[in-house]
Structure formats: C-alpha cells, structure tokens
Amino acid sequence: MASIKLAVQDVLVPGGSAAARFESARKLGFDGVELRGRELWRKQKEFAKAALDTGVSVSTLCPIVEPQMLAAELSEREAASDEAKRNIELAGELGAVGVILVPVFGPSRLPDLTPFGDPTEIEDKLLLSQLPELNAEASAAGTYVLVEPLNRYETHYLNRLAQAVDIVKRSRLSNVKVMADLFHMNIEEADPAAALRAAGDLVEHVHASDSNRGLPGTGHIDFKSAVAVLSRMGYGGYLAVEAEPEVPGPDALAKCAGFLRECTGGKATPKAAPKGAAKGAAKGAARGAVKEAVKGAESPAKPRRRKRGGKSKKPATGAAAKKTEAKKPAAKKTEAKKPAGKKKSSRKRGGRRRRSR
Numbered sequence: 001m002a003s004i005k006l007a008v009q010d011v012l013v014p015g016g017s018a019a020a021r022f023e024s025a026r027k028l029g030f031d032g033v034e035l036r037g038r039e040l041w042r043k044q045k046e047f048a049k050a051a052l053d054t055g056v057s058v059s060t061l062c063p064i065v066e067p068q069m070l071a072a073e074l075s076e077r078e079a080a081s082d083e084a085k086r087n088i089e090l091a092g093e094l095g096a097v098g099v100i101l102v103p104v105f106g107p108s109r110l111p112d113l114t115p116f117g118d119p120t121e122i123e124d125k126l127l128l129s130q131l132p133e134l135n136a137e138a139s140a141a142g143t144y145v146l147v148e149p150l151n152r153y154e155t156h157y158l159n160r161l162a163q164a165v166d167i168v169k170r171s172r173l174s175n176v177k178v179m180a181d182l183f184h185m186n187i188e189e190a191d192p193a194a195a196l197r198a199a200g201d202l203v204e205h206v207h208a209s210d211s212n213r214g215l216p217g218t219g220h221i222d223f224k225s226a227v228a229v230l231s232r233m234g235y236g237g238y239l240a241v242e243a244e245p246e247v248p249g250p251d252a253l254a255k256c257a258g259f260l261r262e263c264t265g266g267k268a269t270p271k272a273a274p275k276g277a278a279k280g281a282a283k284g285a286a287r288g289a290v291k292e293a294v295k296g297a298e299s300p301a302k303p304r305r306r307k308r309g310g311k312s313k314k315p316a317t318g319a320a321a322k323k324t325e326a327k328k329p330a331a332k333k334t335e336a337k338k339p340a341g342k343k344k345s346s347r348k349r350g351g352r353r354r355r356s357r
C-alpha cells in the first residue's frame with residue numbers, strides 16, 4: 001500500500017521566516033510544507049533554501065490570488081492566468097506536486113445570457129479555454145494544476161469532487177488534476193468515500209481540515225476512514241493540513257501531527273535535519289532554484305518521485321504531455337517520462353502573457 005505523506009500550510013506553523021517555518025514543520029514531524037500566500041515567487045530562494053536545509057519538501061502551492069479565472073473582464077481573466085503560470089513555474093522549481101486552482105470564489109461574475117447558455121455552461125467553456133495554457137506551463141515545469149472544489153458558501157462553481165473530475169476529464173489535459181478538501185467534502189458530498197473512490201487516480205492532493213475548519217482531530221470528520229479509502233485507492237500523495245484560525249500554537253499542531261500519523265499508520269517523530277544542508281531536500285526541494293540559492297550544495301535535487309501503488313508517478317512533461325493531450329482521455333493514467341529538459345515558459349517574464357488561443 002502506498003504511504004501517505006503529511007504536510008502543513010506554512011501559515012499554520014510558528015516562525016517569522018520560511019527557514020523558521022520549515023524547521024517548525026520538521027520538528028513537528030511533517031514531510032512537507034504547503035506554501036500559502038500572495039506572490040509566492042518573490043520568496044523562491046528563501047523557500048528553496050529552507051527546504052534544502054530542513055529536508056522538508058514543498059508539497060504544494062496554495063496561492064492567494066485576487067484576480068479570478070472566471071471573471072467577467074478579459075483583463076482580469078488574463079491577470080489570473082498570468083499569476084497561475086508564475087505559480088506553476090515556481091512549483092516546478094521547488095519540486096512541488098502542484099498549484100491549487102480555484103476557478104472562481106463567490107457568486108458567478110458572468111451575466112446571465114440565457115437562452116445562449118446558462119452562466120455555468122459559459123464558465124465551463126471559459127475554464128476549458130484557459131486550462132490548456134496552464135497545462136502547457138505545468139507540463140514544462142513537471143508539476144500539476146490541482147483543481148479544488150469548495151463548499152457552496154465559498155463558491156457557486158465546482159462544489160463536489162465529481163464536478164471537478166468532470167471538467168478535468170473534459171479538458172483531456174495530462175497535467176490538470178483534482179484535489180480533495182475533506183472539509184468541503186464533509187459539507188457537499190453525500191458519500192465522501194464514494195466520491196474519493198470515483199475520482200480515483202485523478203486525485204493528486206488532499207487537504208485535511210476538520211468539520212469545524214479547525215485542525216484535524218478537533219471536529220467530527222472520520223480521518224481514519226478517509227485515509228483508509230485513500231490508501232486503498234493507491235494514493236501516495238500528501239495530506240496537507242489547512243485550518244483556521246491561523247497559527248494554532250505548537251501544542252495543538254503537535255497533537256494534530258500525532259493524530260494524523262496515527263491515522264496514516266506512521267510514527268509522530270520529527271525527521272532528522274539533513275547533515276550539512278543539501279542532501280535531505282533531494283526529494284522535493286528542487287532544481288535550478290536550489291542551486292542558485294545555496295552555493296556549494298552537493299548535488300542538484302533529483303526529480304521528484306511519487307508512489308502510487310508502489311510505482312513512481314510523475315506529472316507528464318513535454319512530449320509525454322502532448323501525447324496525452326492529443327489522444328488519451330485524462331482519466332487514463334499518463335505514462336509520464338522523465339523531462340528531457342525544461343521547456344521555456346510560455347509566459348513572458350514581467351510582461352504580458354503570449355496569447356496562444
């Protein structure tokens with residue numbers, strides 16, 4: 001059975017700097033840190049170094065983005081897409097599984113054009129027209145776009161896992177997947193376990209937050225059962241703690257880490273810090289950025305390997321991704337090859353994006 005790794009959002013762990021937060025996560029026994037915030041790329045070197053020094057991987061990026069992908073204004077949609085691409089590029093540099101994407105928060109921003117299509121149909125079309133550019137960026141970076149459904153009070157669009165799965169399947173894109181947030185699922189899913197099973201291999205990331213949006217173990221979600229379902233599915237990704245309010249305090253976090261370790265069948269022991277910085281981060285702390293950030297590091301980080309049912313699985317990159325796009329439905333497993341080298345980003349650095357539609 002694949003083993004599930006534990007991550008925690010950086011905003012939840014004590015510390016004023018990335019270095020301190022990663023170190024707190026290490027001491028608490030987490031395998032990864034999910035980065036949450038605005039314009040995360042500004043701290044790329046800090047993140048890379050913190051990961052390298054502590055041996056704690058960057059699991060994922062959960063960016064806070066003002067512009068919405070499904071805004072009514074083209075300029076706002078383009079700004080959202082630009083930000084997503086920058087984050088995808090950063091995720092690739094940091095060796096993260098992917099970048100979380102919520103297409104729109106709150107109510108629909110679009111006018112009701114019935115009978116020419118209801119807002120949701122138009123939103124679907126808009127998203128399907130935007131995803132290929134993000135997919136290309138993700139495939140070049142060797143990472144995933146992770147579509148996250150939210151409960152009805154946070155978005156009107158994509159509330160259940162099946163809806164996210166449907167749009168991802170329709171996109172037929174190799175590097176666009178779904179993620180499951182157990183808090184939102186507790187509100188929206190009739191049967192969370194069945195929803196996870198139905199999503200199957202498309203699930204590339206999971207948020208762990210309890211029924212009260214607090215730390216896992218403080219509410220009434222059955223994490224043990226959820227983990228058992230994920231394990232039986234062969235899920236070997238992260239269970240990342242997301243909770244409110246932020247900064248719960250080290251004792252509460254330690255308790256939560258212990259609780260989740262119990263659920264995943266592991267031990268609540270902190271990882272040993274890698275000796276002399278560089279080695280421990282080889283798993284996920286990444287490529288070019290790390291080399292730049294830490295002069296004299298022993299070796300560049302290896303490409304990330306993820307376990308699923310014992311086999312390693314990597315996001316499709318370059319040619320492999322193209323092949324999937326052209327022929328295979330996204331539901332099928334992509335036989336991802338090792339990147340032959342990173343393609344150039346389709347986003348012009350610091351400038352307007354190149355339109356390829």
Ligand code: LER
Nearest residue numbers: 062102148150154181
């Ligand atoms: C928001 O409720 C949420 O779950 C986040 O992961 C997305 O920003």
Ligand code: MN
Nearest residue numbers: 148181207242
């Ligand atoms: Mn979430």
